Amino acid sequence: MLSTMQDSPLLISRILHHGTTVHGDGEVITWTGDEPRHTPYAALAGRVAQLAAGLRELGITGDQRVGTFQWNNVEHMEAYLAVPSMGAVLHTINIRLFPEQVTYVVNHAEDHVVLVDATLLPLFAHVLPSCETVRHVVVVGADPHAELDFEPPSGVRVHHYEQLLEGRPTSFDWPELDERCAAAMCYTSGTTGNPKGVVYSHRSITLHSMQVGMTDAMGLEPGDLSLAIVPMFHAMSWGLPYAALTMGASLIMPDRFLQPEPLVEMISRLRPTKAAAVPTIWQGVLQHLDAAPADVSSLREVLVGGAACPPSLMRTFEERFGISIIHGWGMTETSPLGSIARPPATVSGEQRWAYRESQGRTTAGVQARIIGDDDEELPRDGKSVGEIQVRGPWVTGDYYDPHGLERAENAAKFHDGWLRTGDVGTISPDGYLRLTDRAKDVIKSGGEWISSVELENLVMANAAVSEAMVVGVPDEKWSERPLVAVVLREGAQASPEELRESLRGSIPDWQLPEHWTFIEEAPKTSVGKFDKKRLRQSHTEGTLTVHHLR
């Protein structure tokens, strides 16, 4: 028996219509380094239609891919809306990939048109000759009357973004698509092997946007002014661009001004109420505020994800600035919000921190389970440790593989219809996920597991330590033992012995690490996470000075 409900698809063109009419007074505010550029949502509607018409003019039809090589700015937002709404597929290219990886993803996605920020043109020009399918490059933000210092390869035409839009109609007859069609794609940063493409649908993006507005998730509100620091080429800026239009929240886009100093200036001048970024950004902001105090009090809540946030950082922001740093957990494959660490309403005081430091509860759309070594589901008892697997309507069930060349490799990432997250942890009886490590970073010492993340957090709680990274290194007797790489705070001093002693009592003695090294800077991936592969490599190559304690 069918329902009588309307067969009304969940489409990005509907989000566009809602945001630009019901919330037409919301706006995108793009930072230019010294001034904000304001674009009201009501005005966005016309420009998005013009962009779609311009892309049609360049030959974009059907589900062809349009790449973006851009910072977070209003033009990138226009592409976010125009490309999927017209039925094409938005491919947000991660500008921080290695050049050969950029070439790989552009060719793999078969991008026909790429929108490139003028400030990123030199970087993109470098890879363009090896991009096989690109026919048009549209340069955003360049002076249309000045000559571009850029010679495209033959067969590639170059356009100015504003000229592409100019004079075109400000309305577009958005097609009524199947909600399961591809809307956007994003490649994982691929610490091993080639990047893998996750293809979001109109449906998954719409559902995820609703989740961002739900009280048990990010709780984005109408009238919120949300600062999207997390790049639009990184898991769709955690869904903020679409969610902001869905909820009637305004967006602050920092463009390329992501260093602590301009970020702090932007925050104190534009007064966002919410923000989203990886923990290392807030670490930098805090250090800058220590040196040059500024008013960041407009921020009420800050969503962090991509890596566990050092508890000490969360407490400092809460105590000094009244800003709640909220842990989210997810990945490109989960759109990305999978769970959020809001404590139960019944818990108060210091107890809240145990929940705040977890990865939180999944929202109703995402199911999580933990699977042990023997592929059996483990109990939700807060103790049993296994691989976290998730499923749900905004969780990927595969990777983009148009020619079926990576089938076996991709299949290994899924288990019985569930995504294998590669994260290891527990689920408590009251539903809280606690990650103890990445499956590949867990240190297997004498048959027991040591969490590299837990060790890092404990070491980073030491006032002398700015950052700490832990990897497993081979050990004849124990198979693996932890190596701790420490970045000391400027001017601070601490010996390996002192650092180890400060851990005693917090972990079982057998876990106390004996291998320590001091480094100038922690190696990070393109998305700001600790790059443990590089640390392991340095260790293997013998370029680290390691202190071995007894």
Next chain:
Amino acid sequence: MLSTMQDSPLLISRILHHGTTVHGDGEVITWTGDEPRHTPYAALAGRVAQLAAGLRELGITGDQRVGTFQWNNVEHMEAYLAVPSMGAVLHTINIRLFPEQVTYVVNHAEDHVVLVDATLLPLFAHVLPSCETVRHVVVVGADPHAELDFEPPSGVRVHHYEQLLEGRPTSFDWPELDERCAAAMCYTSGTTGNPKGVVYSHRSITLHSMQVGMTDAMGLEPGDLSLAIVPMFHAMSWGLPYAALTMGASLIMPDRFLQPEPLVEMISRLRPTKAAAVPTIWQGVLQHLDAAPADVSSLREVLVGGAACPPSLMRTFEERFGISIIHGWGMTETSPLGSIARPPATVSGEQRWAYRESQGRTTAGVQARIIGDDDEELPRDGKSVGEIQVRGPWVTGDYYDPHGLERAENAAKFHDGWLRTGDVGTISPDGYLRLTDRAKDVIKSGGEWISSVELENLVMANAAVSEAMVVGVPDEKWSERPLVAVVLREGAQASPEELRESLRGSIPDWQLPEHWTFIEEAPKTSVGKFDKKRLRQSHTEGTLTVHHLR
């Protein structure tokens, strides 16, 4: 190009799983007149599985209909979850329909099993002989050892609810259904003609539940204790039962204790944070609090709908108790939440009331437009008045009509894929819906429209007036003129002249009504709305004493 997202259907069995695991410490609290009965969500899971097994045993297969003739209580909640999750269709029968309407809806839906509260058994026994498809009656809440004072017609078997569940397995292999399948059905109360069936899908209910948890809608939060006064047989209790499990909010179910006195006792003892009910309930609560003060301060927000709330009532609750009465707009056909009157974040003080008194903004899932007499869309200028039409994934596109007998009649309720709401009003440039009247209640006077609702609100703002109803009555010169029927507050006095004078200045003089009548009680429909049809009828029959002013 298809997305790589999982094909994960939006199902009520998923809501059940989420609510009873991640939020297993939430609970349903059923009021018994003097004590609460607590059922933790974790315990609900097993009982819901047992109910499904029991219904299978009674022969329920496929999409057969299971009727409920129940108050708001935990057993009704169990039916809400078990019936759709097993693939059958829940039919919530409105116990306040006239007996011949109950017979009509049971036969129209072809209910095979009906769950009946013991306290409602006498009422249901009266209609059962004329119900053609019912084979089993399951009595809820009766003493299993006492004889039921009830003789079923031949061919109908009677069961005790707890005996039906007893000893059955506490898990059930919920089928993986198509999300567009029917999950539940609800008949409109049908002020004209037969009731019409709206059939909700798993998809529409899931999406609506997410909306209830969104900050721009009801904003239901994990840990909220929500009092569902609106009956579960009335537009699915405005979606609260499913939304509570989705969000991890607890539910207070008042059973049959809906009079002001027990409601106030329940509120002061159980301390709900949120509640939902039609305005007349709150009018009664206020009168009771005037006579017998009690602590209702736990309530933060109260959602009202089903009829416009008198602004004076909203202000009184806010000023005296700190309780925000929030206007929602919707109907059985819209699941029911279509829009909610939360003012823009930028508006403060007295200005907020203009927004609070509107019907609010639609959320992202619902699109609204206003259509004029010539079927043209009117501008969103806050002035152009026309019929409100809506569409969206939780808006009905038809009525249940299994044999195609009502096709023409049903088609008239839709226009080009949009639902004709029968409400007349405006949409402002910032997206706020303001209803001025029901299409059929608008008073057409000399070619101009007079809103009966606006007049009612103005008359009710007078301290002497408890309730006021306005209908159009025939007029030779003007075609129609308003007739005001007034219920005076106990002990209060006011003449028609005084009442008319108090309106001067608030509306154009030509709208000032000249026909007035005083009544003991306002006639109401089964769902507590003013029954204007009965007032018009009394006027036609000449049973009212009407004062005609000059």
